[in-house]
Amino acid sequence: MPADSHCHLNDPAFADDREEVAQRARDAGVGPILNIGYDPSTSLEAIELAERNSDMYASVGLHPHHASMMSPQLATEMENMASHERVVAIGETGLDYYRDRSPRDKQAESFKIQLALARKLDKPIVIHCRDAMEDCLAILRAEGIPKAGGVMHCFAGTTQDAKAAMEIGLYISFAGNITYPKAQNLRDVIKTIPAHRILLETDAPYLSPQKKRGKRSEPSFLPMIVAVVAEARGVTAEDMGRVSVSNFNTLFLQGPGGKGEITYKIRDSLYINVTRECTNECGFCVRFFSDTLQGHNLRIDRDPTAEEMIAGVGDPRDHSEVVFCGYGEPTMRLDRIKEVARWVKERGGRTRLDTNGHGSHIAGRDIAPELVGLIDQVSVSLNAQDATTYDEICLPLIPDAWIKVIAFIKSARDAGLDVTASVVPVPDKVDVEACRKLAEDDLGVRFRVRPYNLPG
Numbered sequence: 001m002p003a004d005s006h007c008h009l010n011d012p013a014f015a016d017d018r019e020e021v022a023q024r025a026r027d028a029g030v031g032p033i034l035n036i037g038y039d040p041s042t043s044l045e046a047i048e049l050a051e052r053n054s055d056m057y058a059s060v061g062l063h064p065h066h067a068s069m070m071s072p073q074l075a076t077e078m079e080n081m082a083s084h085e086r087v088v089a090i091g092e093t094g095l096d097y098y099r100d101r102s103p104r105d106k107q108a109e110s111f112k113i114q115l116a117l118a119r120k121l122d123k124p125i126v127i128h129c130r131d132a133m134e135d136c137l138a139i140l141r142a143e144g145i146p147k148a149g150g151v152m153h154c155f156a157g158t159t160q161d162a163k164a165a166m167e168i169g170l171y172i173s174f175a176g177n178i179t180y181p182k183a184q185n186l187r188d189v190i191k192t193i194p195a196h197r198i199l200l201e202t203d204a205p206y207l208s209p210q211k212k213r214g215k216r217s218e219p220s221f222l223p224m225i226v227a228v229v230a231e232a233r234g235v236t237a238e239d240m241g242r243v244s245v246s247n248f249n250t251l252f253l254q255g256p257g258g259k260g261e262i263t264y265k266i267r268d269s270l271y272i273n274v275t276r277e278c279t280n281e282c283g284f285c286v287r288f289f290s291d292t293l294q295g296h297n298l299r300i301d302r303d304p305t306a307e308e309m310i311a312g313v314g315d316p317r318d319h320s321e322v323v324f325c326g327y328g329e330p331t332m333r334l335d336r337i338k339e340v341a342r343w344v345k346e347r348g349g350r351t352r353l354d355t356n357g358h359g360s361h362i363a364g365r366d367i368a369p370e371l372v373g374l375i376d377q378v379s380v381s382l383n384a385q386d387a388t389t390y391d392e393i394c395l396p397l398i399p400d401a402w403i404k405v406i407a408f409i410k411s412a413r414d415a416g417l418d419v420t421a422s423v424v425p426v427p428d429k430v431d432v433e434a435c436r437k438l439a440e441d442d443l444g445v446r447f448r449v450r451p452y453n454l455p456g
Ligand code: SF4
Pocket: 278, 279, 280, 281, 282, 284, 285, 286, 287, 326, 327, 328, 329, 356, 381, 394
């Protein structure tokens, strides 16, 4: 950890010390690494590096700077190279109107040919886009990306650009320029992107991070980028490194890897993946888009037993809190929660329940009093200022769901539990200030705006 999703150890800049650079990356804990081809010879070199190094993969591509080289013969040659099993992507390709080293019509033609190759081989497309976002997105929309997806590398656009790219199905990759003092705009953009859509890269030998600015970049510098990104997103470098590897595996190796996790750590909290079932189908719920949350594979194939949850907790005092959460509604397994929470409390740990507030409906009785002494904090997803909005964004599977959420918050408050009501600020739907007023003034509980896909 972390994974370098875009670098060029295949570049002549590393001709004299390629092996030493690769070893420095391993010593810094960086890997896997994707070496990106940008012309025929660097594509071949990337493949040879991947054949010699189990922690490296290759892409085959023709950079927009070299787009004038594209021909039917070269397209055939690229297809032959790209069929190699260690080639996990096509590109980099795209549009570069900043340098304009090839005519724009040639850039577009080469881009379309490589998109077609990526679709044919169903390998992700790696996109270089500089000062050409509008045309780039138009080509992607018109031509279509491979089912395997793709990535907008070295992202330097706006939040709206990132949103448009994600709607097409792309990941967004950030490079060393996000560490530059004047790049606050990029640090603001990355805060808005769901964790399961982020990749990190050095783009070595280019774009060294701020601490090494002016020097040749190399993959061992990636932790400097990770540290800046982690700080911007309010998570740890370990969290961000894990996200980068999980997303690398998902995009380029066709799966996050590993089994679904029963317990998982984010920052210094330990989360328990209690169940896969839920009484809502919220439009923003990450479980509908991704197997991973903050780089953890949460796609369990069955609900865990209490013994399995306890085994995953270890010593409860090693965590700031133990949170009952997961890819579903934990109160669907109330008895197991109470059993594990009791075990945690007896050993001096702190507990939190993240719930949609449907627990009393599910149990057929008021469950709030049963949580007293077992759960230190309850976070309830209020999610909307009224029942109509709640039904629109949460698609509840139970009747009168919002009314039941409000009733649970009141009951938990009256039982003396420490309650926080939260919302995800879904644009044009959720009136955050109305929700805040409802929580703080009318219900008398704390209020929190939750960023999408960032628990805690
Ligand atoms: S209540 Fe939570 S787990 Fe259930 S669908 Fe909504 S966000 Fe997902």
